[in-house]
Every structure is written in C-alpha cells, then in structure tokens.
Amino acid sequence: MSTSDLHYLTALEQAELIRTREISPVDLVAASLDRIERYDDTLRAWITVKPELALEEARKAEAEIASGTYRGPLHGLPYGVKDQMHAVGFPTTLGTKVLDEPETVAPEDAVCIARLKEAGAILIGKQNLHEFGKGGTIDFPFGQPRNPWNPDYTASSSSSGSGIAPAAGMCSFAIGQDTGGSVRGPASCNGIVGMRPTHGRISRRGCAMHAYTSDTLGPLARTVPDLAAVLEAICGHDPKDPLSAQRPVPDFSARLGEGVSGMRLAIVREMAWGDSTDPEVRAALQAAVETLERAGARIEEVSLPLAKWAVPLQLLSADADVASYFLKNYLRERYMRFDRGTRTRLAASSLIPASAYNRAMRARVLVRRQVLEAVGRYDALLSPTNVTPPKPIEATQERVDRKDELVTRLIERRICHYPFSLANVPALSVPMGFSRAGLPLALQIAGKPFDEATLLQIGQAYEAAARWSSLHPDLDRTLRLVA
C-alpha cells in the first residue's frame, strides 16, 4: 500500500497495518504531516505542529513495536488536540492573542494526553479553536478554520480544528472539549464521529477551561469503533480532579457489532420536528430512523418541552462561571486584546446578577430532571446533531443587532446540544448524510449517565448500515472552491 493511501483508512485499519508491521508509525506520521503541509494553509485546522518531534516519537514507536512491545490499537497513531490542553513542548495558545508568550508555556501534560502517550499515540500538534474555547469568535488570530467539504462553510465551534483534521485525513483522531456542543458540532459539520461523554468520565486536569458544571473533553474520529478505542484510553478516575467519576471504565468496544434489535429508542420531538429544523435535516433524520427500524429497533417519540430553555440557562450560569474567571484574569487589563465576539460575550456574562445565576441554576435542575427521566425510559434518545446544515462562514458569525433574532439564532444553533450538556449525559454524533449543497448532516444519540457503551453500539449499527462514514472530502477538488 502506498503511504499516500493511508490517510483515510480508519484508525483501527491503520493500527492493524502497524501491528502487523506492514507500515511503520513513521510512514503514518509522515503521511499526516504531508496532508497538513498541503492543505492547512486553507483549512487552518492547526495552530502548532511539531514535525521533528512527531517523527522522533514515531521512530521510537517503530523501534518499540519492532522489539515486540505493542501497546495496543493506538500505538503509533498520530493525533491532535484542541489547543486548550497542555502538552509539554507545545505552547497552549488557547486560540487567543490575549496571552503573552511566556503565559503559553505548558506546565505539564494534561492527564488525557499523558494517557494517550501511555497508549503509544503520537501527538503531532495543537488544533485551532474559537478563542478560549468559547465560541462566537469573529476574527481568528491563527486563521479562519474552514470546512473540508466546502471551505466557504463553517467547521462549527469551538473545537473547529479537531473536527477538520480527522475529516481531512490529517490525523487518525482528535481530542476536543465540549461545554455546549463544541465536540458534537464540529463532528457534525465536518462529517465525522464525536462524543461528549458523561461529565466526570475524563479528567479535566491540565486543561484550561472554566465552566466546571459542563466542561468535558471528548474524542473525534472517522468511525465509531475508532472513537471507542480512543475513549477507552482516556477515560478513568483521576483522584486529583475533584469532579472525576469513580466508575470503572468498561470495554467500550465489547458490544460493537451487536446491533440494535429489540432496543427502544425515542426521537426528541422538539429537536427533530421543531420549527427551526431544516427540511433537509428532517428528511435525513427520517431516513436514519427508518434505517434503525430496519435493523430491529423500536422507535417512539418523546417530548422535552423544557429543552428550549437549556440555551439561555447555560448562558446565564456556565457563561457567568467563565466570565467570573476572566474578569479577574485578563478581561479588565487586556479587554481590547480579546476578539470582539469573545469580549462582549464575557463582559455581558460578568454582569449577570448573583440572584439571576441562582435562579438559573434552580431551573437547570428542572431541565436536567426532565432529560434524566427521558433517557431513563429508553435505551437512547435520537435527534439531529444540528437542526440546519452547515452554513456559510459569514452567516455563522455572531451578530448582536436585534434581541429577538439573537435568541432565535442561538436556540437554533444549540437546541440539540445544550439540553444534554446541561444534564451532563453522554451524547454521540454520527454522520447522517449530506445536504443538497454537499455539506454533512449528523444524527445525535444521547443516553443515560455512564452508558456510553450503548450509544456506541447504536452508533456503530447505524454507521455500518448507512455507510456515510466511508465518504471523505476530496480536498484537491473541494479546496478549489475557496473564495
């Protein structure tokens, strides 16, 4: 096999070639670096790439495997992380020009990165993101992230580069961070798989994030089995993270291939058939439901009438938590160095009265209760991941002109994400076809706390039947479209 053919293999196919020594980790890392060199001037998935460091690690992996020590399916695979996680040797830019260079020096490896290192995976770089992982960035200091299926369109927020890079064959998988959809959105818009696991599954230690009630890391990959393998490597209790769960980590791959026969699934009415759900998305969801029915699942409908409040509640609470950090750090002294979209959002959130915050947290309990009751009644809930196909970049830039439009826009953008973030239950995004314009659509599968294995089982069954994950952007063709 030519090394030029490696980039769109699944991570597990790449792993098998490495295990059997048909290819070397050096071949695979070199192929990734070549893709980045050729296409990232346009796509801007990466902020920092260290080719020499990556190749050195690849040579070590090659020698280790040759000596008979094979660490498992991630050994020798190149990956990237949202530049919100510390990795020794790489600056942590957080996608901002607010920080002075000495402030970007990583003090340690994030626990997640340390675990991937232990599994033998090779960190090749740090990936582009909305400023501080907040969403709403207007001018990206490290370049505008672009969708590999059509670079005039959004790659979503805020783990933008972590969605683009695996979709563009620049790495085997990526790690993003999801507060209100920042893993699922980029997975959906770029046509790959992404999961927000249960809050507490993955240690937050070594990551720069400040919405403690919702922040969680999450993997992005080209297929569900790839994602399961990554998840297994990075989950697990961390006694130094006070919010880390003590639940044992199951074998997330064990039930892949068992199908969905006999499962009870429910479509969330407000997300699937609401007024803001685009007809193309509805049609794709209907087709996905029929695919799951043919595979033996029983599909019902469930209503989450409080879901519409999840967006303002998250912004009244989690955003206020974030703003309280930044008010003491940088916002007062370096206001104008923030992107305008970030600084006005943070400034507004910093003015939320404590009494409003308290009431929002009470309401969050009620919304969460409704979500938990619903996921408790079914094996999983289904919805689109986004209610619209990806939009042109300029149409997604946050404009704060009319209040009514602002509410509509934000609820439309995040109605499918925030209810599950707010409840802190796991949610998986899987490719679900394409819009007429050729942009990816996605199915979201949400479930019970700590029941990621069931979501992966359902996701894999759908993926195997629908086969959308086998389609990849032809960058030599799509990047000719750039404006």
Added chain:
Amino acid sequence: MEISKEQVRVLCEVQGLSVPEDELDDIATRMSTWLTALDQIEVELGEEMNRVDPIPPLFPADDRDL
C-alpha cells in the same frame, strides 16, 4: 428585562471594565436577552424553581442521584 446602554455603562464601571462606547449596545442586548429569557422561565417554572436547590448538575463520586 430590558437593560439600557446607560445601565450597562454603570455596571461595567462597577466591575472595573473599560468598554468602548460602540460595544455597550452589544452588551446591553446580550444581557437583556438572557434576563428576558429568565423572566419567561420564571413564568413557566418559577414555583417549581422555589422547591429545588440550585445544585450543580454533576454526578458525584457516589453517584447518589442516579
């Protein structure tokens, strides 16, 4: 709840934030949006909100709320 540009100017001063004049409207719109939404939530859920504690939606180590 409508927050005026003048109110935002004062609140920013209280918080020690020096915000350019042309961004005050933006901040006022954002604040008004969220606080208006909270008013609507109070109408729908206010009584129930009085009966619960504002506990962060986390899964503690003992998983007691599952």
